[in-house]
Amino acid sequence: xxxxxxxxxxxxxxxxxxxxxxxxxxxxxxxxxxxxxxxxxxxxxxxxxxxxxxxxxxxxxxxxxxxxxxxxxxxxxxxxxxxxxxxxxxxxxxxxxxxxxxxxxxxxxxxxxxxxxxxxxxxxxxxxxxxxxxxxxxxxxxxxxxxxxxxxxxxxxxxxxxxxxxxxxxxxxxxxxxxxxxxxxxxxxxxxxxxxxxxxxxxxxxxxxxxxxxxxxxxxxxxxxxxxxxxxxxxxxxxxxxxxxxxxxxxxxxxxxxxxxxxxxxxxxxxxxxxxxxxxxxxxxxxxxxxxxxxxxxxxxxxxxxxxxxxxxxxxxxxxxxxxxxxxxxxxxxxxxxxxxxxxxxxxxxxxxxxxxxxxxxxxxxxxxxxxxxxxxxxxxxxxxxxxxxxxxxxxxxxxxxxxxxxxxxxxxxxxxxxxxxxxxxxxxxxxxxxxxxxxxxxxxxxxxxxxxxxxxxxxxxxxx
Ligand code: ADQ
Numbered sequence: 001x002x003x004x005x006x007x008x009x010x011x012x013x014x015x016x017x018x019x020x021x022x023x024x025x026x027x028x029x030x031x032x033x034x035x036x037x038x039x040x041x042x043x044x045x046x047x048x049x050x051x052x053x054x055x056x057x058x059x060x061x062x063x064x065x066x067x068x069x070x071x072x073x074x075x076x077x078x079x080x081x082x083x084x085x086x087x088x089x090x091x092x093x094x095x096x097x098x099x100x101x102x103x104x105x106x107x108x109x110x111x112x113x114x115x116x117x118x119x120x121x122x123x124x125x126x127x128x129x130x131x132x133x134x135x136x137x138x139x140x141x142x143x144x145x146x147x148x149x150x151x152x153x154x155x156x157x158x159x160x161x162x163x164x165x166x167x168x169x170x171x172x173x174x175x176x177x178x179x180x181x182x183x184x185x186x187x188x189x190x191x192x193x194x195x196x197x198x199x200x201x202x203x204x205x206x207x208x209x210x211x212x213x214x215x216x217x218x219x220x221x222x223x224x225x226x227x228x229x230x231x232x233x234x235x236x237x238x239x240x241x242x243x244x245x246x247x248x249x250x251x252x253x254x255x256x257x258x259x260x261x262x263x264x265x266x267x268x269x270x271x272x273x274x275x276x277x278x279x280x281x282x283x284x285x286x287x288x289x290x291x292x293x294x295x296x297x298x299x300x301x302x303x304x305x306x307x308x309x310x311x312x313x314x315x316x317x318x319x320x321x322x323x324x325x326x327x328x329x330x331x332x333x334x335x336x337x338x339x340x341x342x343x344x345x346x347x348x349x350x351x352x353x354x355x356x357x358x359x360x361x362x363x364x365x366x367x368x369x370x371x372x373x374x375x376x377x378x379x380x381x382x383x384x385x386x387x388x389x390x391x392x393x394x395x396x397x398x399x400x401x402x403x404x405x406x407x408x409x410x411x412x413x414x415x416x417x418x419x420x421x422x423x424x425x426x427x428x429x430x431x432x433x434x435x436x437x438x439x440x441x442x443x444x445x446x447x448x449x450x451x452x453x454x455x456x457x458x459x460x461x462x463x464x465x
Contacts, residue, residue, distance in 0.1 A: 001129065001157075002031055002042045003122050003146060004139035005086065007072060009063050010048030018050045020065050026374050027139060027164075029239055030447040034137075034455055035070040041129045043122055045086075046074025058128070073129055075121055084114025086142070087311050094141045097176050098165045099275045100395075101368040103314070107177050119145040119185075127153050135458045138189065140164045145181070147188030151227075158461035160454055161189040162234065165371040166397070167199035170206040179210050187213075187224045190461045193234045193454065195372045195397035200231045234453055235401060236372050240446040242381035243354060250358030257342060259300055259359075264424045266301045266391070267360035269353065269375045270367075271308040272319050272345070277366040277393060277410040278305065279318075282325045282341065284366065284408075284416025289333050289340060291417050297338045299424065301364065304356060306347040319345070357382035362389045362423045365396070366410040372397035376405070377442050386432040386439065389423045391416070401441055404434040 008028045010021050022028070035042055046052065046059065051074055055061045059076065062068035077085065088111030096103040123146055126136065138146050138161040147159045173179055183206065186192055194200050200220050207222045208215035214223040220231040251261070259265055270276040285301045305322060309315045326343040333340045348356060357363075363379035373396040380390055380402065392398060392405035399407055406419045 001040055001126060001134050002035060002137045002139065003126060003143055004042070004044050005090075005142040007044035007046065007048070007051075007074065008032055008042055009065060009072060010046075011050040011054050011061075012048050013050040013053075018053060021048065026236060026238060026447055030236070030451040031137065031139075032064075033448070034451055036064070039070055040134075041071040041073055043073045043075060043125050043129065045077055045082075052076070059125075060129075071129070073125055075118075075125055077118060077121075081114055081118055083311070084108075084111045085118040087309070089115035090142045091309055092312060093176070093178075094144075094182075095165065096274070097173065098141065098168050099369040100166070100168055100172065101275045101277075103274045105175070109177075112178050116145060119143055119149060122146060123149040123153060126150060127155070130155070130157070133157075133462070135455070135462060136160070137162070137454065137458070145185035148185045149188070151188040156465070158191075158458045158465075159189040160191045160193065160458045161186055162193040162454065163199070163203075163371075164195070164236070166196075166369055167194055167202045167206070169202050170209045173202070173206045174210060179206070183207055183211055184224070187211075187222060187227070187229045189229055191230045191232055191454075191457055193232050195233070195235050196400055197233050198400075199371075199397075200233055203231055230457075232457065234450055235397060235445065236374070236450045237442060237445050237447045238374055238377045238381055239448075240381065240443050242378065243350075244382050244384050245351065245354035245358040247358060249351075249355040250360075253355045253359035257302070257359075258337065259302075262298070264295075264299045264361045265359060266299075266362045266364040266420065266423070267356055267379075268301070268303040268305075268364045268366075269348075269356070269378075270303070270305055272305045272315065272322060273308060274314070274318060275367055275369055277368045278303065278322055279325055280368065280410045280413070281364060281366040281416065282322075282329060283413040284410075284420070285341060286329050286332070287413040288417035288420045291414070292421050295421070295424070296333060296340070297335055299420070300338075300340060300342060301420075302342040302344070302356075302360075304344045304346070304348055304353075307345060353378075354382065360388065362391060362420075364391050364420070365398075366391070366393045366408065366416065367396050368393070368410050370396040370398070374398075376402060380435065380438045380442055383435050383439070386435040387428075388435060389426060389431045390435075390438065391419045391423055401445075402438055404437045
């Protein structure tokens with residue numbers, strides 16, 4: 001059984017017809033095969049405009065649509081619930097709390113009440129959907145209270161909670177007025193998973209400071225009220241080999257954008273989010289042209305930015321600033337047809353995304369803080385002939401593994417500028433050598449390994465009960 005906010009398939013009404021959409025998501029890629037193999041159930045917020053039209057009396061629909069193998073059970077949320085639970089408690093409180101990006105979290109008591117109520121709704125559906133021996137995989141910061149609530153309802157199932165975003169140092173987590181309730185909720189799980197060992201340690205430290213519990217920093221376990229929770233690292237990854245676009249498809253993108261082959265093109269791909277360091281990236285590009293003006297007309301940075309969480313005002317504002325900064329930098333440096341920055345604000349289809357990666361000479365990934373960052377891995381996977389170079393923020397989970405990237409501090413505009421220069425002038429042999437090593441690392445640990453490790457550890461819990 002999987003509990004996640006996002007559903008693997010949504011049904012949408014388009015011009016009177018019902019069409020099925022599948023969000024591009026690493027989570028679905030990694031976890032769906034487990035549910036297909038076991039005939040399990042995925043419980044998620046039913047957010048599609050035609051979702052209600054296709055379900056049975058248990059709000060359930062068989063999926064995948066082409067060859068049904070497991071059940072998708074939909075939870076209906078009111079507008080107020082979406083606003084309090086998803087936008088408020090999850091995205092305005094917990095998201096900024098866990099990311100050290102200096103965005104102040106907003107802790108509204110009402111939002112947390114709604115968060116609690118929605119967590120309870122998912123738990124009731126989970127209890128109702130349980131048939132026989134079950135392993136429960138809970139996904140992300142939307143559902144911190146679910147594990148303990150499941151225990152209260154008598155569940156003895158192995159529960160695995162995976163937290164896809166960072167866990168901050170204890171001093172930061174303590175800012176949260178709901179700290180103790182959140183931790184107690186999470187510790188209902190047998191295993192709490194994070195992308196990085198640092199987040200695991202931060203979590204154990206938070207438990208030890210905030211709760212009266214036994215925290216073991218060597219074993220990474222927390223014992224509370226007679227139950228032990230293991231804290232484990234599971235770095236998420238991508239499919240391998242990943243589907244890629246050909247060089248020709250990459251060239252077509254460059255033609256459409258008016259970027260001839262001799263121009264070095266860096267590409268960034270992100271949701272528009274404060275944590276992704278988009279304005280800092282632009283500051284780095286601007287600094288590059290100040291420090292290396294002879295690269296005018298020979299370098300272009302392209303950002304493909306997908307607007308997200310637009311119901312939250314600070315996200316709308318960030319979108320506006322991104323557009324304004326791009327225009328300002330372009331006005332400052334443009335010469336003739338050449339513009340230093342191209343901004344496309346939309347979500348690319350998977351083939352378009354692959355073609356954009358194929359068009360790039362380098363990938364520019366500069367989050368201020370990021371649990372893992374899959375774009376870094378996708379870019380590396382797209383460099384099939386070992387050509388290309390990755391510039392990566394040291395404050396991403398990915399940087400712990402992808403050490404052959406050019407690592408930068410996203411707050412250091414000079415550092416980003418020098419890294420861009422280094423990426424352009426680095427000898428081809430060195431680039432290939434670095435890329436070969438990066439590719440090997442990802443090939444050896446794919447999204448399927450991530451899911452298998454989570455399932456394997458959960459089965460072990462089940463067997464030792
Ligand atoms: P995200 O914050 O969403 O994920 P990331 O890991 O980079 O960040 O994944 C984003 C995904 O969306 C990638 O697969 C990317 O290709 C796609 N995407 C982004 N912008 C796009 C665009 N404009 N067009 C098309 N596709 C786009 C959270 C955490 C991460 C963690 C993941 C998985 O914040 O740290 O890596 O979960 O655990």
